Amino acid sequence: MDLSRFPRRRYTPFVTPLEFLPNFSKALAATCPGGQGPDIWIKRDDMLGLFPGGNKTRKLEFLVADALAHGADTLVTCGAPQSNHCRITLAAAVKEGLKCRFVIEERVPNSYNADASGNNFMFRLMGVEAITVVPGGSNMALAMQQVVDDLAVEGRKGYVIPGGGSNAIGGLGYVACAQELQQQLFDQGVQIDRLVVGSGSSGTHGGLVAGFLGNHINIPIVGIGVSRDPADQDPLVLKEAQAVADLLGMNMTIPREAVVSVGGYWQPKYSVPNPAMIEAVQLLARTEGIPLDPVYTGKIMAGLIGLARQGFFKPGEKLLFLHTGGLPSLHAYESVVLGAA
Ligand SMILES: *Cc1c(COP(=O)(O)O)cnc(C)c1O
16 A cells, blocks of 8 residues: 555654563463463554654654644644643654644543643643643534634644544554554564554554555454443444545445454543553563553553453464553553552
8 A cells, every 4th residue: 555645754763673472471371271372472662753652653643744734833632631642742743843732631520630740741841832621521623623713813823633643644654554564574474363452542443454454464453442342432443444444545445344342441431540450561561571551551451361361362373462652651650550460
């Protein structure tokens, strides 16, 4: 597939590493039926560029290029109080000499604290221009349009990036990732049986579904919901994958069965810790020295662990876990993740 006709900024000057996790695979297998579990590989998208990177970096390469093509001087986006997406968007704005404003949605009432550690600290360190805090369930598109209207009064031009950077343009970042992965598997001589990825605002999962289909990569993808169970999540992912396919001119309807997600690991609520997340964060840190985060990748890995223990994967199956980043929010939950698993 030809991505070269879409404007793109480059924020990562290398291919993210693809590594086998021998100690983690062994420790997990010991807790699986018959002492046998999957072989787990990881793709380190937590090492993408910007401050520090994560999956949003890939989406922003295309989104910011589009903002620049439209002559914008300010990026306007939205997220939860500890939003990785807001932090990485701000880093991209700083790098490009743009201003950046956020609308923060308090999905958990009174959870926004300007002095908090983690991403909030980085918002201030990198000099966000303005933050509007709105209650959970607010119309975020409307709130962001209001920011753009305010900027227009001053003769400035805002560019709205939706939550998580998940629209058709942002999803191109994960089509690019699919292509990078395809080449990398060939170069490293690795065969993968299944990809495990987080599924939230859906640009990552949906972009990968479109990218795998468009590039004839026949590796099934299982998404782990971070805020919704499949009845609500799958339609979102399908819509995103279709939007990406349409933008690429793929001329196909994404088959419903190409989208598979699993629920049950994000509860009690988006961003609120649970014991399986704590176990997952501790296990990967203590077997491989790789940090996960409490809001996304800890719960996504808890999903992988849970499915392995239920015998969902064939013994010896080669799984690839996509590490989507989120490290800064770990610091906002230090005592929680050190707690008893
Ligand atoms: C945003 C995010 C996700 C979810 O990706 P979506 O594209 O929103 O579905 C997963 N992991 C981390 C660390 C994130 O910041």
